[in-house]
Amino acid sequence: MRDAVATLVRDGDSVAIEGFTHLICFAAGHEIIRQRRRDLTLIRMTPDVIYDQMIGAGVARKLVFSWLGNPGVGSLHAIRRVTEGAQPTLELEEYSHFGMVGRYIAGATNLPFYPLRSYEGTDMPAANPRIRPLASPYGDERVYVVPPINPDVTIVHAQRADAAGNAQVWGLVGAQKEAAFAAERVIVVVEELVDESVIRADPNRTVIPGLIVDAVVHEPYGAHPSYAQGFYDRDNAFYVEWDAIARDPQRLTDWLETWVHGSSGRAEYMERLGPTVRDRIRPTGTAVAGAIDYGEYR
Amino acid sequence: MRDAVATLVRDGDSVAIEGFTHLICFAAGHEIIRQRRRDLTLIRMTPDVIYDQMIGAGVARKLVFSWLGNPGVGSLHAIRRVTEGAQPTLELEEYSHFGMVGRYIAGATNLPFYPLRSYEGTDMPAANPRIRPLASPYGDERVYVVPPINPDVTIVHAQRADAAGNAQVWGLVGAQKEAAFAAERVIVVVEELVDESVIRADPNRTVIPGLIVDAVVHEPYGAHPSYAQGFYDRDNAFYVEWDAIARDPQRLTDWLETWVHGSSGRAEYMERLGPTVRDRIRPTGTAVAGAIDYGEYR
């Protein structure tokens, strides 16, 4: 992880760590904080606690997003501090969820715009002049369009990948595929690094092809306190705890010192969290998918 | 199958039997011929032998398509007969592959148009005025757009579905999902009708939700002479044989009499094909996908 971030994430870059509630790569966010990147444009549909931490740590100058909350808990207080009042210091660029998805799709498919039936009758286009109306060349309908987004770096967490970065995901898939194809550089972080034969045994599960991947990082528990379907549960207690930490700038700074700067990486972080946390996020059992047969055709 | 076609496919309908080389539902095409539907608008990226048979049988007045050949063999002669010369009798509406995909996407997502970077510098927009240029509202780029297509009926073949039509597919997935969501009515035809619990054990494999499905038909070998990954191989010998049959209008008529009108349905058709064919299309072995775990979360 250290090498991947050192090589592929630069000051001033636009960075998308995607994953819709699932597979949010906290380990990469922490490494970016640890390496004290600055002036990043952070991109995510749901900034979540990871971007509250990163923005609290001062890595970003701008945030592109569609829903700014701590899911199931409340606000992201570090972000609120720099976006409320007379002189907000963090630049915001705001869409609806489908608007963000449309930006990723346009970026991923090299389109100059993506059309949507969102926004009509609201203040969102006035608040963000990048959201523009466009008349259909068939009949008299009008839609809104959003421009492509092409992050300098997209980071996605997956259950498994081979050494070339062919990554397989199950459970919620969010917008990771689109965000990865839209990016200039892609980092894939995985719970399990597997042999290519594991990927080849089930090619329909591959969400991101190694073709577009620049680095593969093996980082078990790299999505904690979010979750990895089949590997561990969401650590809801931490999401609740973060609310209190982030409300207090000093506590937030102390937390970053202890858990990010004071930790060499994810392995040490998990070691320090200890067995209590690992036990509480362990799935209560297994739910194994049935076998399917691709057939041999010689 | 008889009831599904009788109830859901009407004279004059637009009908898409999708499946890109894989899972082409010949059984449904034959039933439409058997019930002597007329004036259909047939829609398919690759009309393939199934539409050559259907057009040879006289069910269609129009064809919407992107590649008109017998894959790996040559021409579709029944279609050529009604589209060549001074007075073609079959109306054609022609796109590139991505243009057809874009039409399905626009139909499936309720967009008035879909933008593409295809067509620039070619005669295709002149040949089809539905393909139109559109200026991007960002900068001075221009793209082409295609209009939505919403078939009255889309028919897809899948390896398996439950009784509600939640359908799972592996191997090539073509444009079935988009064609199904675009349609007013959907028929799902399957190799295996499975219990809902089989679907629920692997929700990431579901390509078409029962929500949009109007009829589920259990029809083993329903895609022959195309194939069903893991179930049977493409019957290439038949694709080659069809070339000679379709060149001769009388042979084509005889073939339809024998194999379609003279057969009560797919079971009798497969019975008549006999063990030689079943043996030649049997996969040479198995290639079972590895198990994955969704985890139990109580």
Place this chain on the structure above:
Amino acid sequence: MTAAGYTPSEMMIAAAARELAGQRVCFVGIGLPNVAVNLALRTVAPELELIYEAGAYGAQPARLPLSIGDPTIVTGSLAVMSQADLFGLYLQRGLVDVGFLGAAQIDRFGNINSTVIGDYAAPKVRLPGSGGANEIALHSRQVFVVMRQSKRSFVASIDFCTSPGSSGSGRRGPSVVVTDLGVYHFEADGEMRLDTLHPGVSLDDVRAAIDWEVLVSPTLSQTPPPSADELRLIREVLDPDGRYTR
């Protein structure tokens, strides 16, 4: 728990669930709507099909989901879909009959603000923003709003329009608003109308918690209180920890 034997949240949930009678496809997030929808499934709308906004269809959660992306909504569901498919193929395609929204502010025409309090460029309070609320409002056949009401939330003029109401545009806007005080529907011209008051709530209570001259139905009646069966389901099955309903 009040003297009535149930909480205002329990009343809200029961009232919202009853509005789902006859509906088929419901787009649902976590929290109060999730409890209401699951109550409806077990009472007035057994055929309801659920699409969770995180990207799962036909979920059978083994526990009450704690957040929008809880893994328990995936395991055992009928289908998982990407955000692109969720918003494109399901919502924008028009497959959703009912979508639920919360709101920081709502006006008399059902316009909703979930973006900022104060000026957009220099807000007093920065709220979460649209998420999928903009699309839910525009593409669901009906929109149900569930929220607590006060003079600060039921306002004459919202600070920012995140999700459109019905005013003057021919758009549908919300069709039902369920609060801790009563149940509202909308007139043909798009104005919100109080139809029932929850037990123990007076018209004066409502007027004290609404920043415009409220339109009251000529047949204003009382919301039937939660039944024993509704309360049992909420307390024993759907929210045994009382996370959303106490």
Place this chain on the structure above:
Amino acid sequence: MTAAGYTPSEMMIAAAARELAGQRVCFVGIGLPNVAVNLALRTVAPELELIYEAGAYGAQPARLPLSIGDPTIVTGSLAVMSQADLFGLYLQRGLVDVGFLGAAQIDRFGNINSTVIGDYAAPKVRLPGSGGANEIALHSRQVFVVMRQSKRSFVASIDFCTSPGSSGSGRRGPSVVVTDLGVYHFEADGEMRLDTLHPGVSLDDVRAAIDWEVLVSPTLSQTPPPSADELRLIREVLDPDGRYTR
């Protein structure tokens, strides 16, 4: 088989394969291009990554695929993708270095017809049409054309433009044309130029099979004949039944 000890198709395949040296991502259909690409993988371009237009990446076919959608390209591949993703995320995104096209007609600027012979509305011959050829031509960094040449296929003016060439538009058009007679590349102004003649082929043979005044390289040379290794791979490994190469 000719007196030379190999067929014109084998020469075409070997010449096309050699042009792939240094390329990385190749978009490939079935037939001659598939054999050429697989030959390149085993000779000049071992790092080549293959995307099959039916929707599979990293295929390892256990047999020579018989059609574009042969199940053998799926089993054991690295990824399967929908047609939407194939054309959007891979091709239009610009991930493809080399795409292959055949052609019924080609002109001196690399404009290609695969749609009709004769008038579009009342054609003499109805050809298959674009399929993905339009997108392959527009979005691949380089386009390789492999086709037999004659005065009917190398024409001064094509009947219909399915895939654009380079003429006067600043577009790239094809970069290589390999035929049964020789190998062509393109001038800076977009005109096709004969660079090598296959062994046993004369300039007069070429002129008899081309409907315009062909531009000939000042350094015109002979295409090296297929090597023993190339022929062994074609005959024993890639096309043992001689389906595409006899």
